Amino acid sequence: MISTFAILPFILILIIYVGILALTIWFAVSLIKAQKERNIILKEISNKLDNSKINNKEE
Incomplete structure (x- = not known):
């Protein structure tokens, strides 16, 4: 359970970077x-x- 919450910030940062790259x-x-x-x-x-x-x- 704790390891799932530890990975969550990395996934969130990855989504933000991909969004910035797409824009x-x-x-x-x-x-x-x-x-x-x-x-x-x-x-x-x-x-x-x-x-x-x-x-x-x-002309």
Whole structure:
């Protein structure tokens, strides 16, 4: 009975560390997804600006 209570804090600490690790990984993945979306939008804007510069030079 006493040995069960002695192991309990180690299990609790392990659960906390795994939770922190999972949140860190989730945050990193979310940040990478957001950056990819921003890059796609910026690339579209850049392409539109390039096309408008080409059209202005032709005129």
